[in-house]
Amino acid sequence: MLYKTERFFVNTYHAIASKAFPRMPVPVPNVLNGDKSLDTLAKHLVDKGIKRPVIFTDSFFSTLPSFQLLIDTLEKKNIDYKIFNDIQPDPSYAIVEKGIAACHEHNYDCAIAIGGGSSIDGTKMINGCAKHNLDPRKITHGLMSMLQLRRKGAYFVAIPTTSGTGSEATTVTVVTDEKTNQKNALVSYGVVPDLAVFDSRLTMALPPHITASTGMDALTHAMESFMSTYSTKQTDEMNLKSIKRIFEFLPRAYKNGSEDHEARTEMALASFDAGKAFSKTLLGWAHGISHQLGAFYKVPHGMGCAISLPHVLQFALPKASDRLAIIADTLGLEGSTEKEKAQAVVDAVFELNRTLNIDSKFDMLKQEDVSAIAKNIIKEGNMAYPSHRNFDSYRHLESFLMERRDFAY
Ligand SMILES: [Fe+2]
Structure with a gap:
């Protein structure tokens, strides 16, 4: 043309x-904000009846003291968490599939993404697919993807450790096809986190x-x-x-x-x-x-x-x-x-x-x-x-x- x-x-x-x-009713996450807001997250989860969250992050961030802040708050409330620290930049289908398996193995009731845009974006896809038994390779193309992931996943907490992507508030998730290197974007209201937690201790370094x-x-x-x-x-x-x-x-x-x-x-x-x-x-x-x-x-x-x-x-x-x-x-x-x-x-x-x-x-x-x-x-x-x-x-x-x-x- x-x-x-x-x-x-x-x-x-x-x-x-x-x-x-x-005019579309884009969902907006609730917010926990403050110098030590991470400390109140565990109480928030207990109040919601959440018992078995999976934490999604990358291998480097999971070694940092800031990551330990999250673990400490969950352990104080005896929350039975599982860590999935295999998220990589521009997560691939293979990573998403591993993340879905981690959710099923742990019989999860909540997804917590902590990290940069890739950790949050990857968790959007993992959470929606894990909750509704969807195959990520079949839902990231065209309008059908919006329909298939329109239902919410498990309770979803996003904890950004950079201040830039805005992924904690957006309807977009991106997954990379490892065979073609093609990035497939999926837009759906179902992937917007339920809660965004901002704690300045996470971005200071x-x-x-x-x-x-x-x-x-x-x-x-x-x-x-x-x-x-x-x-x-x-x-x-x-x-x-x-x-x-x-x-x-x-x-x-x-x-x-x-x-x-x-x-x-x-x-x-x-x-x-x-x-x-x-x-x-x-x-x-x-x-x-x-x-x-x-x-x-x-x-x-x-x-x-x-x-x-x-x-x-x-x-x-x-x-x-x-x-x-x-x-x-x-x-x-x-x-x-x-x-x-x-x-x-x-x-x-x-x-x-x-x-x-x-x-x-x-x-x-x-x-x-x-x-x-x-x-x-x-x-x-x-x-x-x-x-x-x-x-x-x-x-x-x-x-x-x-x-x-x-x-x-
Ligand atoms: Fe951007």
């Missing part, structure tokens, strides 16, 4: 979806570069959600609050994260709010670009978002300066016209990257890959990213990327 014809159908789809999508990239992932969620044509008054409030928090607290968490409990707590809440918002609005082109930088060059997701975000905002500016100007007002940025305020936001994101020692350029791009990368981004993004400004052709996106390969702010 000609690109322009395809765009016509996509625009029509988004015009309809923008009315329906934000995050190294600065991870704090920076995961924090910029959260900012990209909030900004792309705000810039989505699906945005609503409710999502705007969440996103603006999140954006303001991140501009204030991410530099603090980056510079002094091992001592600044307030910055860590605020970043966790900012990430959570952005996750709730983008479950209703979807995201934008910075995510499409980041996914391909990850697939082609192993650029970590948050870093790909950080690099792409200011360029995508600059690209959107001519069509969405009013939206950017609202962000400028929230951040107290100067400008005598709407356009000046919008430009101030773009400049502020470049500046934030500089503060976090992130180079805002696509210097990993190889000329020979650009055509395939642009095709993949548009294939994913036309339907997934409801944006105010889109690319006119594959060539348009290729030029956009190549022109920014050596860009130095």
Whole structure:
């Protein structure tokens, strides 16, 4: 199909979806928040009648003192837990199948995911499949997947140890096919956790570069959600609050994260709010670009978002300066016209990257890959990213990327 014809159908789809999508009743997790909220988790589980949880995490995190905080609280209440610490980055079907078996062996009544996005995302799939005896290899394709995992799994607790993915609030889970390396995303309301626990003790030890990239992932969620044509008054409030928090607290968490409990707590809440918002609005082109930088060059997701975000905002500016100007007002940025305020936001994101020692350029791009990368981004993004400004052709996106390969702010 000609690109322009395809765009016509996509625009029509988004015009309809923008009315329906934000009205969908996306479940929202309850929250335990505070300096020592993990200590109250066990009581919460006992009150819920939970006796046999399985804890999902990765092998490294399970050796850390922060993991022991969770174990201590469960043991104090004599809860009969089982640990599954085989979660890996971008969990595969094989890992998900092992996790399902662990649930059945333990006759589980609760799934507790503690870790980064992969631990929480993987547990979403494991929990839904274990509870309803579903084969994960058969349910991660197309609309049928949404129907098959629409029923909730066992009581699900998500304890994020980074502040960025927002996975504790979202409807998305991703599983990787180990044979083809293809990532299969599944969207279902049934996978949203019942409870999100934020305890700043878990994020205090995050190294600065991870704090920076995961924090910029959260900012990209909030900004792309705000810039989505699906945005609503409710999502705007969440996103603006999140954006303001991140501009204030991410530099603090980056510079002094091992001592600044307030910055860590605020970043966790900012990430959570952005996750709730983008479950209703979807995201934008910075995510499409980041996914391909990850697939082609192993650029970590948050870093790909950080690099792409200011360029995508600059690209959107001519069509969405009013939206950017609202962000400028929230951040107290100067400008005598709407356009000046919008430009101030773009400049502020470049500046934030500089503060976090992130180079805002696509210097990993190889000329020979650009055509395939642009095709993949548009294939994913036309339907997934409801944006105010889109690319006119594959060539348009290729030029956009190549022109920014050596860009130095
Ligand atoms: Fe993201």
